[in-house]
Amino acid sequence: MRVLVVDDHQELRALVTQALERDGHVVRQAGDVEQARRSLVDETDVIVLDVGLPDGSGLSLCRELRADGIQTPILILTAHNRVSERVDGLDAGADDFLGKPFAIAELRARVRALGRRKDKAGTVRVQLGDVVLDFGRREALRAGTAVSVTAREWAILETLASHGARLVSRDALLESVWGDVSAGAASSLEVLVGRIRRKLGEDVVRTLRGAGYGLGTS
Incomplete structure (x- = not known):
């Protein structure tokens, strides 16, 4: 699968990218909202999207993509694992939600689940x-x-x-x-x-x- 990882933490991006590439995925990285927009020019199967980005909100980007008719599965990452934020993420059009810190094995499994088609x-x-x-x-x-x-x-x-x-x-x-x-x-x-x-x-x-x-x- 083609996965886009959007997070402003370079070490975390590298760790996630390495894990997903070991699973055979083609991974692109973005550190902010603008880079994410540019990276979405090419077809993407799954987006791993952090909420807190230096030039905007991951939830706002999620809403923007859904308003533009882009239905690529989105996994939201956030440092706050409150129920209210989970609801906000799902209402923004996200497909799944993972609170930080998380186990890499769980992230890999959630990405596989989002990319699965019946x-x-x-x-x-x-x-x-x-x-x-x-x-x-x-x-x-x-x-x-x-x-x-x-x-x-x-x-x-x-x-x-x-x-x-x-x-x-x-x-x-x-x-x-x-x-x-x-x-x-x-x-x-x-x-x-x-x-x-x-x-x-x-x-x-x-x-x-x-x-x-x-x-x-x-």
């Missing part, structure tokens, strides 16, 4: 009322209007769609999309399900307490 859902097209989800093209329409859906949100929807009318347990959904069932991943799942409902309608994802999640109302 071939089995590649040609599926689902209609739920006035909502159309085209998983092959990664296009979502609500009442004929295009809706921006992030990579992590697509992963949630794809997992639910692959189970048809059957419910998917929370742990199974977390394992499929995040690769772990930690409290942090569960918190992110709740935020993203809420965001999917705001974008596509309350009936797109149903929840049965104690049982799990499903696609549609029945």
Whole structure:
């Protein structure tokens, strides 16, 4: 995969780059927002993006990219691991969140998860009322209007769609999309399900307490 690492800490960038290159990824580096913008001229599969940058906010850059229609998966890094900041990052359009200090092994796993694509859902097209989800093209329409859906949100929807009318347990959904069932991943799942409902309608994802999640109302 092609990964862009954006962080103003040179030693951390070098450490992350070395680890990702050992996994076979092609890695580019940027130390600030402007360098990140220039680096995004070429196609990128995953962005690792620090919140605190010398010439701006990583969250602002994330919002900017989403507003421009760029749906590249984004992993946010921050020195503050508060729930409120996690929510801000996800609302900005990020797909995942990792607090500093972090284990390099966990970052590598999260990058792999963000870059993973489910071939089995590649040609599926689902209609739920006035909502159309085209998983092959990664296009979502609500009442004929295009809706921006992030990579992590697509992963949630794809997992639910692959189970048809059957419910998917929370742990199974977390394992499929995040690769772990930690409290942090569960918190992110709740935020993203809420965001999917705001974008596509309350009936797109149903929840049965104690049982799990499903696609549609029945």
